[in-house]
Amino acid sequence: MAGDLVWTSDEFGHAANSKVQRYHQQDYLTFWAGEKLTESGQGVYYMLDSAYNVVRTVSAVGDGLYGDLHEFVITDDATALISVYNRTHMDLTPTERTLVKDGYIIDGIFQEVDIASGELVFQWRASDHLGYLMSYGGYVDNGPFDYFHINSIDKDSHGNYLISLRHLHMIAYVKGSTGDVLWTLGGIADDFQDISGGAATNFKWQHDVRWVSEQQGIISLFDNGVARHHYSDATHSEGRIIQLDFTKRTAELLRSFSSPQHIRSASQGSVQILPVTETNADAHVFVGWGSSAAYSEFTGAGELLCETHFAASSLFYFERVKSYRAIKAPATWTAEPESWDPSAQIQAERLYVSWNGATEVVWWTLQRRTVTPQRSKREVPEETDFVDVEVIAKDGFESFFDISALDHTYATYRIAALDEDMDVLRYSNVVVPAHTNSRTYIIAAILFASVSILVAFSVIKYHDVLHTALVNAALTGGSNRYRKLRGSSG
Structure with a gap:
């Protein structure tokens, strides 16, 4: 059933960045939802438990500040790392850009927020620490000057932050106690010597920068290489694993991961290092292709194991279907909806059944009950108990029973959802055929x-x-x- 839908909802409006995260030793389904702007968003972050109840929400702290869609990371300190895009008035004449004096910028902000109390733990503004870089990057499209574009935040064991500044083609390492920038990589930065002929530092429009190993100085990132409306000679996008030597101040490309189709993603994208398991001798690498509707899994050595498209590859350029990040959720995530039961519906001579969000259903049992109708007002209808008719294995998000051979006279049906031990989890709604069986009908x-x-x-x-x-x-x-x-x- 690989690739089958598990859960979907339109209750929250525009949503992005969904994944499974741990908070106080419990798994939660988390995502951002709110108003989608041109290249950012204004909303809040949701945490759903295994019954799909919203148990917590996280919001940006400060007047006029809203949570942005690019990042929501739950730390081991029970805090959340979030991105904030703030329209800020600023005198831009010192820059070398031909911009309107006293114009506006989109300031790149990230916050660390205590999830339980909602209090601000730490805040960092790009304009306070990297304002001098306004002359070297950025993007203007009939609006404020977006020159930082923070799109990922990662916190390490030292309490410092690794952030991605997409429009500067740069990674910055920020001191958690002061906000000072300790080092930068990529763009115009020269803190590290690239010993891979440029392959470790020539990334552009990157996303999803993460620590792979703090001790060894290894990071991962998604190198878009291209961006909408910007010229680039990059032939494809790719995931990259880079090693930094802080003593020698060198940067080296360890491995890259690209699609055999040479997919180019003008925006979005992700790289996830999967843990070693009994079936995976090495740590696999899972790449989401962002604006191009596909994801791939590789071995640690770079061998492609599988690649799945969820839209036609011929339409990738038009970005009609896309996913900001593609995350492979751990097998430990199990869920049973609390507010809704399995759903059954009859069409023609098939009875369809699904249970949105349920992960533990292995079998479906069709059950039938007969009800003798009233012949007079005084007569009470006779109703039998439900009896099992047929059992089938769950096959994908939706399964069906063929009921064409059954006698529908005075019959109603329901479906029982069973786990792997054949124990009943929940029953569906009761359905009634729209017409009697063929003989009665004739x-x-x-x-x-x-x-x-x-x-x-x-x-x-x-x-x-x-x-x-x-x-x-x-x-x-x-x-x-x-x-x-x-x-x-x-």
């Missing part, structure tokens, strides 16, 4: 036709009798008038 059709013929014959017969009576009455009346006329003249 008999009813014959009876209807017979009654219609009898009615028509009776109408014709009544018409003939009425016509004869009228004619006789007319003739009788005329004869009497004739006699009266003769009598008066004779």
Whole structure:
């Protein structure tokens, strides 16, 4: 059932960045939802438990500040790392850009927020620490100057932050106690010597920068290489694993991961290092292709294991279907919806069943019950218990039973959801066939036709009798008038 839908909802509006995260030793389904702007968003972050109840929300701290769609990371300190895009008035004349004096910028902000209390733990503004870089990057599209574009935040064991500044093609490492920038990588930065001929530092428009190993100085990132409306000679996008030597101040590309189709993603994208398991001898690498609707899994050595498209590859350029990040959730995530049961529906001679969000359903059991209808107002309908009819294995998000051979006379149906031990998890709604079975339907059709013929014959017969009576009455009346006329003249 690989690739099958598990849960979906339109309850929250525009949503992004969904994944499974741990908070106080419990798994939660987390995501951002709110108003989608051109290249950012304004909303809040949701945490759903395994019953799909919203148990917590996280918001940006500060007047006029809203949570942005790019990042929501739950830390081991029970805090949340969030991105904030803030429209800020600033004098731009010191920059080398031909921009309007006293114009506006989109300031790149990230916050660390205590999840339980909602209090601000730490805040960092790009303009306070990297304002001098406004002359070297950024993007203007009939609006404020977006020159930082923070799109990922990662916190390490030292309490420092690794952030991605997409529009500067740069990674920055920020001191958690002061906000000072300790080092930068990529863009115009020269803190590290690239010993891979440029392959470790020439990334552009990157996303999803993460620590792979703090001790070894290894990071991962998604190198878009291209961006909408910007020229680039990059032939494809790729995931990259880079090693930094803080003593020698060198940067080296360890591995890159690209699609055999040379997918180019003009925006979005992700790289996830999967843990070693019993079936995976090495740590696999899971790459989401962002604006191009695909994701891939590789071995640690770079061998492609699988690649899945959820839209036609010929339409990737138009970005009609896309996913900001693609995350492979751990197998430990199990869920059973609390607020809704399995859903059953009959179409033609098939009974379809699904249970949105349920992960533990292995079998479906079709059950039938008969109800004898009332023949009078005093008579109570007789109702039997539900009895099992058929058991099938769950096959994908939606399964179906063929009920064409069943007698639907006075019958109602429901579906029982069973776990791997054949224990009942929940029952679906009760459904009633829209018509009786074929034999009853044929008999009813014959009876209807017979009654219609009898009615028509009776109408014709009544018409003939009425016509004869009228004619006789007319003739009788005329004869009497004739006699009266003769009598008066004779």
